[in-house]
């Protein structure tokens with residue numbers, strides 16, 4: 001029994017030691033935890049930092065942005081709307097309708113209809129328009145982007161490498177856009193489209209005669225000027241009607257003067273007449289140059305009064321605004337049958353031919369700029385810029 005009693009005492013003693021050890025360690029643990037929590041809390045100050053933009057899509061000053069782009073702005077922390085004063089404006093400052101939404105760190109802006117091509121837009125996320133979840137409003141953030149340019153090929157049989165014509169190429173602005181057009185011109189006749197489908201539509205044609213260089217250079221200058229501008233209508237520009245001829249300074253195409261066969265099915269100029277009708281353009285301007293002693297042998301604006309009288313009104317305006325001689329004919333297709341201008345006029349498309357005086361195969365900035373001013377005058381007549 002004594003032995004049993006002793007065993008019991010030892011057993012109880014052991015249990016006590018185990019329990020007390022556990023208790024001490026548990027007590028130590030409970031002491032440690034509150035201490036740690038207190039340290040963490042005292043080190044974490046309230047969130048007073050506004051969200052910071054980490055990326056935008058499109059990127060700042062991005063080019064060639066698709067017209068159906070969803071604009072996304074990402075922040076370094078989750079955000080929510082505050083005043084929601086967020087704007088998208090075109091280069092005229094006109095407000096573009098958008099829907100706005102937020103998911104986590106990302107603000108998404110979706111224009112309610114597709115954007116215009118070749119137009120620069122500004123996104124403005126104004127001060128305190130959005131905030132982080134603690135209510136810290138953002139600082140204002142603005143950025144611009146430019147939508148893509150539309151370049152189509154209207155005739156795949158006329159391609160040529162414009163760079164081979166060094167006289168012409170030297171006067172073409174060296175931009176990404178110029179490079180795109182010159183690259184496309186290797187595959188055929190390029191047409192560049194600016195603006196939207198509202199308002200007047202103007203078609204500018206250069207390079208019907210590949211040995212006349214001021215107009216194609218002026219058309220390329222105009223294309224680069226219009227890039228990113230808001231256009232009040234649509235401007236179509238064909239800078240090289242027959243790129244192969246412009247590349248090699250050639251006047252004739254398959255043995256024919258291209259400006260005498262616009263009434264012959266399938267010729268490069270006939271394709272342009274049909275395009276002008278299909279697009280329902282308000283006017284077509286065909287830009288040329290004339291040698292000394294040639295016809296007209298001077299800077300001049302040509303037109304015909306019948307059947308499309310509007311041609312005369314446009315030509316008069318360009319003549320007056322560029323201080324250039326006006327040459328008027330009575331009926332289209334009589335003096336110049338098969339001319340691009342005459343064929344358009346006969347089909348009810350107002351058309352003018354604008355000439356500057358320049359040797360074939362030659363080019364000076366004076367004549368380039370004169371041709372350019374004639375193009376601008378045509379656009380100004382329609383209040384399209």
Ligand SMILES: [Zn+2]
Nearest residue numbers: 209212288289
């Ligand atoms: Zn010509």
